[in-house]
Amino acid sequence: MNRRRRLLIGAAVAAPLAALVAAKPRARSGAHDDYFLGLQSALAEAGLLRPTLVIDRARLDHNLGRLKANLPANFAYRIVAKSLPSLPLIEHVRRATGTDRLMVFHQPFLNLIAERMADARLLLGKPMPVGAAQRFFAHHRNLDFDAAAQIEWLVDTPTRITEYAELARARTGEGMGPLRVNFEIDVGLHRGGFGDAQALAEALRAVLAEPALQFSGLMGYEAHASKIPGFLGGPRGALARAMQRYADALAAVRETLGADFDAGALTLNAGGSTTYAMYDGSEPCNELAMGSGLVMPTDFDVPTLADHQAACFIATPVLKALERTDIPGIESLAGLMRAWDPNTARAFFLYGGYWLAEPVSPPGLQRNPIWGHSTNQDLYNGSTEVELGVGDHVFFRPHQSEFVFLQFGDLAVYDAGRIVETWPVFTQGA
Structure with a gap:
């Protein structure tokens, strides 16, 4: 066997052995x-x-400080209740931030907050089956909480609007004011909601024609933005595209409402824990929602939250x-x-x-x-x-x-x- 062949055989044997050694756990x-x-x-x-689930209050307060430092001055803050599912925890966050705005995702939580936080202003974070809304009213007892004025129900389709209109008409007969409805818009996450200006305008006209409903604003969630890789434009590019879609939706609202349009009177919600720090205040929304970034579970270990603590x-x-x-x-x-x-x-x-x-x-x-x-x-x-x-x-x-x-x-x-x-x-x- 010549030297060259011996070297080739030796290399063929050594390579897998080296790979095996490298793969062996230390x-x-x-x-x-x-x-x-x-x-x-x-x-x-x-x-x-x-x-036991432990909350480190000093670290929570540090994260609250980062929230207040990063939030643009012209934006309001809305607490995401599902991410901080404890009344004392939410009260701690409310004291630190001075907000009365909460986003709620579950009917029993909605009833609890309405019962215990009579001054809270609530936005639903997902469209609820109309039966869940009916159950809320069936169990709502706190007369200090005006459900018609303090809750914005999220709607995403003409069918949902029709269902809520029927519920609202039934409740109006009991002396309750019109239900406030906020429109979910698709700003790029593609999880439903109104995706084009024409469909949104038609839905808004339907609400305006229904005395038992009141249009309250828009909600555009853009959690996908922080996950977009660089070769697709990266997070900032994705957020810019999402905000352009948001601006187009708001323009349709402005055109439909005409002289009655008042952006300051509307809830124009956006944001999330992974994206809130990317906003500079120039965007078409007027409030940002955030919750998990205050306690920092591992799914939120992202560059935009690098200054937050677990x-x-x-x-x-x-x-x-x-x-x-x-x-x-x-x-x-x-x-x-x-x-x-x-x-x-x-x-x-x-x-x-x-x-x-x-x-x-x-x-x-x-x-x-x-x-x-x-x-x-x-x-x-x-x-x-x-x-x-x-x-x-x-x-x-x-x-x-x-x-x-x-x-x-x-x-x-x-x-x-x-x-x-x-x-x-x-x-x-x-």
């Missing part, structure tokens, strides 16, 4: 840093040795810390799996689990892909160097806030090294 390890040690101590002192964590105790990971039926492979991936060496069974969340402390934990998830005792693996024992907490960051926050009961508010209070969350039904 051991990860670590312990809680001072922040999470302090949070763990506070939870233990408060007796919260169960799955302010919510799931904390849960370790119930069992085993020195070996055995998978039922393949116990004999435990040593081989550990040799390949040292991060599978130890097994930690948690109190609860299977949340929309990622572990953040201690570092080095990973889910076992063979075992799968459990909502009762979730399994996470770690190397022999991970510093974690029975009774210690594992901390997760939720992917989102709007649903995950509702899974743990009262929120635990962490401030200055202690759990200082608890905030009840919304209930899905009632």
